[in-house]
Amino acid sequence: MKNLLLVIAFLVSTVAYSQQVPEFEGKDTGAMVKAFYLYHFAKLVDWPDEYKKGNFVISVMGGGSLHQELVKKYNNKQIGSQQIEIRKLSKTLNISQCHMLFIGSEYAAFLPQITESMKNMPTLIVGEAKGALNKGVAVNFVVEDSNLQFELDVANATQRNLYVGTTLKSLAIRVQ
């Protein structure tokens, strides 16, 4: 009894530690890097004068969360004096005028038709499929050593009256 009472006299409650596992931030880092590249392609390629007014239009077909990433981080930026405008496209061959067109890997099978349908447009076409440069695409994303990089076909750009600067060429992993 004595012991019990003495224990009561010494009782002090313990404060529990707060433990919490971190929250997983599921991000599409590939989309983040692609969005960054597209923005810089816009800065490092020269368009014909008639394309240097109005909004600078980037159209996106597929590519997971790339459209969302572009809107979130680059929608309020400018290319020269042109405001960037991001458009999301569903699968179509009837593509309206734009400065840059990204075609995701899920639409790779339609690349020849798309590039053909845009034959005379000064649009920088960007893909992410193996062999896309041979299907009329000017810039193609590739993964090398887990890093997302790009290869370049200068002729596919020049044919559309686009001038590719030396900086972009020097950054490409392959130029043809």
Added chain:
Amino acid sequence: MSNRPMIKMYYISILLLIFPLGIQAQSIDELMQRAYLHYTEKQYDLAKVDIDEAVASRKGIENPMAWHIRGFVYKDMFINKDSMNRYSESRDIAVQSLQRSIFLDGEGKFYEMNQLALKYLATSYWNNASEIINSPNIHTVGEATEYFEKFRAVYDQLNPDSSFVKRDVDFYLALATGNRRIYESDRSANEDYWLQSNNYLKKVLELDPQNFDANYSLGVSYYNKGAHSLEKLPEIEIFDLYRVQGESIRSIQGALPFMIKAYEINPDRIEAIKGLKWIHFNLHQYEESDKYNQQLNTLEK
């Protein structure tokens, strides 16, 4: 109120122990008697003067009762005057005094009371560590370990045979959480706390390699760091991309072994499957990512 008679009995027994010592060591006895009377009258400052003098003397330094009384005087000073002050010296002195009393007390006359008082003080160290971790900030989070070590030193002495692994694991997981919260409050300024958080999680794995939470948390930590580092992309120059992307990829690659281990420990935990899906996806390993995505869809149906 109900425990007062018993405590009074204890006080009387202490007095009976003090008085017979009088012939051989009069001055120490007098000092102990005076200190004890001051103590019972809650005049702690007066009690402190006498008992400090007693334990400083040649005979007092070897006297378990003197150290026992000193421990209680300082413990009650802490409780009554200093309990909100985690830097209280009174508490540390109380602990040292009670430990010395136990060391000198071959017959174990004071063991039970010394032990109870030490448990009380140890718990107060534990609580200080908890309070710091539960409201972490840059200036104090490092002190949590200090209080936990003080708690552990006392508790180890009282329970030499008990295993501390579970308590250490809980503590390090909590410290990892606290440091991570500081990092997340300002990722660029507080990067050291990200490292510190991971170090505590790795300490958990040294103690318990099969710990799901530590493996999963390390996986998330490395993944989040890698993914988050790309948030700064819009502000960097294109020439810096390869460096930034490389750092991101290396961090995400670092996440993979921990997440795989978490998955192996518990393959039904949705968060580990989701983690593997995203890690593989961001390493451009799409087939692997799809495999976990399918498993996720099956489990979530």
